Amino acid sequence: MHASPKAPPRRRGLGAWLALAFSLLTVILTLLLVEVVERASNAQAQDSIGHSLGELAYQTADKLDLGMAERYREVSLMVRRRTLRDAGAAAAERRQVLTDIQQTYGYYDWIGLTALDGRVIVEARGLLEGVDVSARPWFKNALAGIHVGDVHEAVKLAKLLPGENGEPRRFVDVAFPFNGLDGKTAGVLGVHLSWQWARDVERSIIAPVQERGRVQALIVSRDGVVLLGPPGLQGQKIATPSLRLAQQKRNGFLVERWPDGQSYLVGHAATVGRSAYPGLGWSVLVRQDVTDAYAPVKRLRERALWSGGALAVLFSLAGLLVARRITRPLGALAESAERLGRGESAELVPNAKDYYEVEALSGSINRLVTNLVQQRAALRDLNATLERRVEQRTAELEGALAAVRANEQRINAIVETAQDAYIAVDQRGMVLDWNHAAEGMFGWSRGEAVGWPLAELVLPERYRASFDKALHGFRQGAGTTVLHGRIERTVIDRGGREFVIEMTAGLAGDGADAFFSVFLHDISERKKVEQMKNEFVATVSHELRTPLTAIRASLAMLSDGMAGDLPPDAAHLTAIASQSSDRLVRMVNDLLDIQKMEAGHMAFAHTPQALLPVAEHALAAMQAQAAGSGVLLRHDWQARAGECVASIDPDRMEQVLTNLLSNAIKFTPAGKAVTVGLAQVPGKVRLTVTDEGPGIDPAFQARVFERFAQADGADTRTRGGTGLGLAISKAIVEEHGGTISFETAPGRGTCFTVELPAA
Missing domain, CATH: 3.30.565.10 (Histidine kinase-like ATPase, C-terminal domain)
Structure with missing residues (x-):
């Protein structure tokens, strides 16, 4: 027994495809919506958080300026107090004044008076009294008119004052010279302001926003050294785009990657000084990790993805139900069409409940079947006459081919019998055709010349580079000036003899198949005749100039009365002769000039x-x-x-x-x-x-x-x-x-x- 053939696998129907399309469309729309929402949220979050960080940086910088300006003004007023200026006042009295001042502001770690030689006269707590501080920058700068110094670690006070939070003490110096009661400079009042003041300023502004994420503030010196910041960066030199913007006095924010490999949203601002306080060029950077900043957006994206997945399932179920409703009448229509395919002549009759498109499709198929029957009959009639038409067209093509061949033979005969040399050259400069006259002119046979570069056959070595350049320019669309005109060129024959030809070139064909059709005529004999003529004219002109010059001079002397007064008629004739000799001289000069120009001898x-x-x-x-x-x-x-x-x-x-x-x-x-x-x-x-x-x-x-x-x-x-x-x-x-x-x-x-x- 023979096994029955295996039925082909059932292909997916339109309903399955529609359901799949609904599901894919829902997923794609969900992903697009999530992408749009994420981009918009990222932009909004970046803008909102960035402006907040920029505002924090500005507030910090402003508060630093305000604090330093207050200290600057306070110290500048201290030096005017009479007790401090009076050299005769008791040291205890002066010390008490300094102690009172130190107690008014807890960040004054050291405050003292020095003499002009740098020796500490008195200090609020007696620290460093009698010590020479003349080598310290704050003392020198105060006498030089610079009253505020940048952050530095304690030097002479390092052993006397304990560290802060495990770190060595750092100060900002404010110092002014003071005058004695006689009006002369008597010394310097110096103040070491604890750098803990700046950290407290930073905490007072950054602490309220720490709940939103890890926000870090950095105070950076004019030279790019981190004066205050995260432990890993403090004391390090940085050069970020945000710092450069801050140093340019431009406040704002941006997203940038830092040397630790992390991306941060960074607000930046600069201290600018205030009132008499000139400022120290500090920059304030407030940064937040991008991951922390965009965390709410990430949570929103996850919720949108879950929602989109649920919608995709719902829409898939709805798509399956709709697909079944759409494909049911199409299936019935397909069964009717299959009956027609088996040869049944019954028309397709759609169900009255089917939608309009099914009804229109049934009518179209019925009309198509009717047209098909009519076309079968027309095809049988056409086949009856097709063979006759083919024979007629074949005869016409053979006649046209014979005419083309005859025309080609006629053109070849004309080219071969032409007195001028004929050469056909493609756009690469390769010889395509070479007639009998060309063989006689250059000594190369047609078999030797065809397929060889034209420049190597007929051009002297000195002209080949320019010929190749001209061909390259033509292929690039630059055109050429040698077409459709007569031009003269120097060429060589097989033996290397140079001679002059007159060339006429034209472009035959179109596009990449176009080629140059060139006719050449040997004019070397004519050139020799022209050269002889030019030499003759030059010789005659030169020989004429000598007697003409003598005639002209003689007539000029007669006109000037060298031979006495001439009769009127003779004077008139002499004037005419003089004018004619002038004209002859000009003509001879013109002839000589033109000959010099042609020969290239005009100087x-x-x-x-x-x-x-x-x-x-x-x-x-x-x-x-x-x-x-x-x-x-x-x-x-x-x-x-x-x-x-x-x-x-x-x-x-x-x-x-x-x-x-x-x-x-x-x-x-x-x-x-x-x-x-x-x-x-x-x-x-x-x-x-x-x-x-x-x-x-x-x-x-x-x-x-x-x-x-x-x-x-x-x-x-x-x-x-x-x-x-x-x-x-x-x-x-x-x-x-x-x-x-x-x-x-x-x-x-x-x-x-x-x-x-x-x-």
């Missing part, structure tokens, strides 16, 4: 200079040209223009200003004005040249600072010049670490602005 002598004399000199140099054009030159100096200083080469900066003024005069109509401005701005010095001309054509504005660029064309040019002045000016300004810019508007003139770092 600058930077020194801190005031800019006002440079601007004034440039204005004076351009007066003749402005007068010849009928243009008025003006200046607009800031009130503190004379303080505008920058590190400049004055000759080169004057060259910039004369170039700007020359341009402004050329484009300003007769009768209008050109204005030079000088002002200070934060961290910079600003020079401006403003004209009242027609403004710069918008189509020409992008080329203003290019070499040989002029606003009027060569075939329509009405104004002279080489088109190099602004290019030279821009190079000079940037060499000084400054910037040059302009603002213009049609019909409203143009303003060129030069800004230099202030020295």
Whole structure:
């Protein structure tokens, strides 16, 4: 016989889960309530007890100040008594006065008069009479104007006076010098105040609150030594946060951990003196163990936990009853749904006594069954056409794949047949692609180059670090300036030969799969031609300067009358020739300057200079040209223009200003004005040249600072010049670490602005 299969274990029903949920919710709420109550109670207890301890500390400090002030005033009055001041009075009479004073206040352990040499003349009980106390601090301090001393143990009186409660006697000294009847200082009246006075003050304030818990008071000296406190701490030096606050004259309380490892709630206050009594800088700390302080809160927490546990049991029972009421109609509904699952077509009919949700669920299941039957029929129809649709989609995908492959082959053919070298590089700098032209340019085959770092293949060693840094910045999102523009770079081939290429780079793809698409063109031959051209221009310009200088000097001598007075026509022609030679000299100088700048041979002598004399000199140099054009030159100096200083080469900066003024005069109509401005701005010095001309054509504005660029064309040019002045000016300004810019508007003139770092 075969054993019958074992029935699966019965799973928990909804009722059990609801009962468990009610129980857990009750426990969680109880714990949360206990936590909230405990936190609130702790805070309230800490605030209440802390303020009480702070108030006790303040009262203790105040009472110490009051007691010491009374003793201070009392002793200061004693020294005025005639009997004590009279050196001729009998010793017994003086002793009786001191005895009467000692009996009025029981904490005076010793009170006596000393002579100026420190010898004790008389004492209330005859103690230490005749003894020299000149070495004691209270005697020295009294003569020095310090009338109160801090707590110390008995020295000379240690053997004469018994200890207190098993401890050696300690005193607080109060001493004043006294004058004899002749008005001169005759000695010192000294009082040793028993430190037991301070302990009694502490007990009188702390004792009433001892029933609330172990409350301890500490009196601490200015140096942090415990003068009065628990036996384990007395005489020890402490440095707690509460003491630091008290020493800062800040009263209050805080919770802190002490060197014994216990946490205490500590009230703190400081003595501040009173009236004539200056105070000794004592601090008062009143502490209570946190465990004692929070004991009522702990008892409240235990009661709340017991109450919460009882509530959890009650709510669990109530949850079980409610769960049975909720799950009964759901169970009947589950049985009906199971019949439907076995194939029975009967509808679910809920009990009329069931709640609304069960009724709504029955209707939803009935509608779901109806929809399911309808969807089965639609699914059979869909399956009939699914195979045909799959075949159609497959054919479409194959056509699209063929188009993609053809497009890829076309792109590869274009790249391979391109005259320029093509290199694809990923964001790590590794070569992804390398066409035939790249093989010819660098000598590395495609198989050798792909997968290798580009920098190691084509860059000289000195440029590789900056290349890696640029790639790292691009990966961090900083971007790069080499994309979508033509730039020149020096590269090397396989044999180590360096040559110059022109590079165009673009970014292909998105995200982490993006790569750089780079085309390179060898321009080393073009560079050689440009260098030859530059050398030719420099040579010709330099050779032209010598005869031009002679021509210019000869014309100047003719104009000055060295050959006698010239006829008017000849003088006119001589003036024209002189102006033309000046223009030629300027053109040759501009050409030489631009060549020097390109070659990096332009010399600058930077020194801190005031800019006002440079601007004034440039204005004076351009007066003749402005007068010849009928243009008025003006200046607009800031009130503190004379303080505008920058590190400049004055000759080169004057060259910039004369170039700007020359341009402004050329484009300003007769009768209008050109204005030079000088002002200070934060961290910079600003020079401006403003004209009242027609403004710069918008189509020409992008080329203003290019070499040989002029606003009027060569075939329509009405104004002279080489088109190099602004290019030279821009190079000079940037060499000084400054910037040059302009603002213009049609019909409203143009303003060129030069800004230099202030020295």
